[in-house]
Amino acid sequence: MKTIKILSLVFSLIITTSPLSAQQKAITIGTETKILKPYSAFAVTTDETARCLNCHATKMPKLVENWEHSAHAKNGVGCYECHKAEKGDQTAKQGHFSFNVQLVVSPARCGSCHQEQYQEFAISSHATAFDTIKYLPMRKDNPALFETSCVTCHGNIVKMKKGKAADNSWPNNGIGRINPDGSKGNCASCHGYHTDSLAIARDPSTCAKCHKTDFSPAFQAWSMSAHGSTNNRSSEEVDFTKKHLNLSDDAILKPNCQVCHVQASTKKTQATHNISSRLSWKLSKLKADHTDDWGSKRLEMQKTCRNCHASTQIDQYYRKLDAAVVATNHIVDKKIASDTPIWEKINLQNSLLAFRVSVAMLGTVNPLKIEELSH
Numbered sequence: 001m002k003t004i005k006i007l008s009l010v011f012s013l014i015i016t017t018s019p020l021s022a023q024q025k026a027i028t029i030g031t032e033t034k035i036l037k038p039y040s041a042f043a044v045t046t047d048e049t050a051r052c053l054n055c056h057a058t059k060m061p062k063l064v065e066n067w068e069h070s071a072h073a074k075n076g077v078g079c080y081e082c083h084k085a086e087k088g089d090q091t092a093k094q095g096h097f098s099f100n101v102q103l104v105v106s107p108a109r110c111g112s113c114h115q116e117q118y119q120e121f122a123i124s125s126h127a128t129a130f131d132t133i134k135y136l137p138m139r140k141d142n143p144a145l146f147e148t149s150c151v152t153c154h155g156n157i158v159k160m161k162k163g164k165a166a167d168n169s170w171p172n173n174g175i176g177r178i179n180p181d182g183s184k185g186n187c188a189s190c191h192g193y194h195t196d197s198l199a200i201a202r203d204p205s206t207c208a209k210c211h212k213t214d215f216s217p218a219f220q221a222w223s224m225s226a227h228g229s230t231n232n233r234s235s236e237e238v239d240f241t242k243k244h245l246n247l248s249d250d251a252i253l254k255p256n257c258q259v260c261h262v263q264a265s266t267k268k269t270q271a272t273h274n275i276s277s278r279l280s281w282k283l284s285k286l287k288a289d290h291t292d293d294w295g296s297k298r299l300e301m302q303k304t305c306r307n308c309h310a311s312t313q314i315d316q317y318y319r320k321l322d323a324a325v326v327a328t329n330h331i332v333d334k335k336i337a338s339d340t341p342i343w344e345k346i347n348l349q350n351s352l353l354a355f356r357v358s359v360a361m362l363g364t365v366n367p368l369k370i371e372e373l374s375h
């Protein structure tokens with residue numbers, strides 16, 4: 001810490017004595033352009049952020065250290081640029097050592113610099129995951145349990161009053177939370193915060209935070225599949241911190257979650273932050289249904305497969321998946337009548353989802369369960 005401080009002092013002296021130094025960088029947000037000053041060997045800052053750091057670097061040294069090694073710090077995106085709030089915003093802390101700050105950093109704030117990712121993410125099932133649970137009776141009947149169960153993955157409405165969380169609604173890592181500015185979702189669910197690391201977002205164990213459940217065992221199924229089982233060994237050469245990865249340039253031999261669901265499939269295609277955009281089925285419904293425009297979504301997913309497989313392997317995979325999904329829908333027709341109790345429907349829905357997801361991800365999770373249900 002000491003060296004960092006001394007360095008930053010030296011740098012700021014250099015900058016103030018020679019304001020037109022060739023090393024000067026600037027950051028433009030909206031219409032405003034600000035000159036950046038060196039803070040340490042890794043980080044540059046605006047004047048505002050330099051003031052946050054004066055204090056926070058000693059109060060929360062590790063938090064600041066995480067940020068300092070991020071791509072953001074290198075590019076002058078600091079505390080103020082993410083946490084600043086409008087004057088008069090009643091959800092934020094007005095007058096935090098003469099600044100207005102918001103604890104919650106929404107996707108809309110990230111989107112002010114990352115438009116494309118924000119817009120794609122905003123129409124995904126991830127961003128709307130709170131809609132799925134908002135009618136649950138438990139939300140009103142037992143908010144303490146609601147907050148600590150469904151909300152941990154799906155998110156809820158984050159209520160802030162003068163910068164403090166109301167009704168236990170924060171911390172909230174849910175991927176579909178509703179933010180104080182009204183925007184939906186949470187980029188930090190996958191990217192974490194302050195490191196904003198690409199390596200973290202690309203790690204299957206990040207998806208596993210939410211996708212390793214009994215009812216949707218995507219992580220377990222992938223781990224035991226031909227794709228996941230020896231993945232670590234075969235991806236040794238890959239630099240997961242690199243900004244753009246694609247199958248034609250990088251040494252990816254077996255696919256992780258993000259290879260199929262997020263990443264660009266070729267040099268000519270683009271990554272997507274809408275994880276729904278390559279799915280031909282909505283497997284989580286009691287009777288699974290095709291998604292809108294499912295044929296073209298399936299073709300999008302297949303572009304990825306084609307880097308590693310011939311058509312027969314890919315077509316046969318989808319034929320098996322389709323046949324299995326249709327067979328699970330027949331089970332629903334057989335077992336569910338108009339007077340079936342709701343809890344029985346939910347149990348069946350969860351069991352069938354678990355089976356369908358494991359088929360899709362090429363794993364086999366509890367085959368005995370589907371044997372039992374098929375009678």
Ligand code: HEC
Nearest residue numbers: 048051052055056059079080083084097099101102103163
């Ligand atoms: C003079 C010292 C000082 C300055 C300057 C300062 N902060 Fe803080 N900040 C604090 C302290 C102290 C806390 C509370 C720490 C605690 O409660 O553990 C805090 C808390 C915070 C929190 C968390 C609020 C919460 O409820 O948990 C955020 C976010 C924050 N500051 C952002 C900023 C930003 C952004 C800047 C610059 C625009 C800034 N701070 C400038 C001292 C400062």
Ligand code: HEC
Nearest residue numbers: 056064067072077078079082103104105106172188193194
């Ligand atoms: C790229 C945007 C970004 C930058 C830059 C950034 N933060 Fe944050 N910060 C976040 C996000 C996202 C969260 C998680 C809060 C939430 O939305 O739930 C967070 C949370 C926090 C918290 C509360 C969490 C805790 O562990 O107590 C504090 C305090 C904080 N930030 C301070 C800072 C300080 C000080 C800096 C400057 C060194 C900084 N932040 C820079 C995005 C950012």
Ligand code: HEC
Nearest residue numbers: 029071072075077081082105109110113187191196198243
């Ligand atoms: C003030 C503008 C700004 C804001 C706000 C902002 N970013 Fe960034 N972000 C940048 C810049 C500049 C870079 C570095 C250049 C680049 O990679 O495009 C960057 C890089 C990144 C990267 C790539 C990191 C790497 O290692 O290459 C990720 C991921 C990212 N930002 C996520 C976020 C998230 C999540 C938020 C909100 C919590 C956020 N950003 C807020 C400007 C911003």
Ligand code: HEC
Nearest residue numbers: 132133136149150152153154209210211213216284285357
């Ligand atoms: C550990 C994380 C996690 C928790 C906790 C969680 N869910 Fe989910 N939920 C998911 C995931 C992941 C999916 C997506 C499954 C899929 O599509 O394969 C999902 C899907 C659903 C769906 C189907 C969505 C649709 O669009 O058809 C419903 C309904 C649902 N969850 C309700 C709940 C309820 C109610 C709770 C609390 C009792 C809850 N979830 C708790 C992660 C979670």
Ligand code: HEC
Nearest residue numbers: 107110114117118121187190201202245258262263264271
């Ligand atoms: C479901 C997890 C997930 C969520 C949520 C998420 N990201 Fe990402 N993000 C990723 C992955 C995985 C990559 C790496 C993609 C690749 O390899 O090309 C990435 C890459 C990025 C990059 C680097 C450039 C690029 O597009 O490849 C930026 C910038 C970024 N994300 C910003 C955001 C912002 C802003 C949000 C919120 C609006 C967000 N992300 C939400 C998983 C996520």
Ligand code: HEC
Nearest residue numbers: 125129132153154174175189206207209210257261275276
């Ligand atoms: C913080 C929790 C969380 C994390 C982290 C997360 N997800 Fe999800 N994911 C969910 C929830 C909740 C749903 C169900 C959304 C709904 O209610 O419809 C979901 C749904 C999905 C779906 C189904 C989308 C659809 O349209 O049916 C896919 C595919 C998916 N996630 C992939 C991923 C991948 C890949 C990662 C990691 C890069 C990831 N998720 C990380 C919580 C999460």
Ligand code: HEC
Nearest residue numbers: 207211218219222255256257260279280281282283284360
């Ligand atoms: C080889 C590519 C591939 C990999 C790797 C992969 N998936 Fe999938 N995933 C698919 C395909 C294909 C489907 C079914 C697509 C369809 O509906 O057409 C699917 C479906 C899903 C679904 C169910 C969506 C629904 O309709 O409810 C979830 C959730 C999911 N994946 C999450 C993950 C997670 C988490 C990982 C990593 C642990 C992962 N996937 C790894 C290709 C992959």
Ligand code: HEC
Nearest residue numbers: 226227252253254255260301304305307308309314317362
């Ligand atoms: C980065 C390369 C890569 C991508 C992308 C990829 N696979 Fe694979 N796939 C492999 C490898 C490697 C194996 C395993 C060969 C072995 O067993 O050694 C495999 C195995 C398989 C198997 C055989 C499973 C078994 O149990 O034997 C199927 C089916 C399959 N992949 C389908 C797909 C589909 C469908 C997609 C696209 C959604 C896809 N793969 C994407 C590399 C890839």
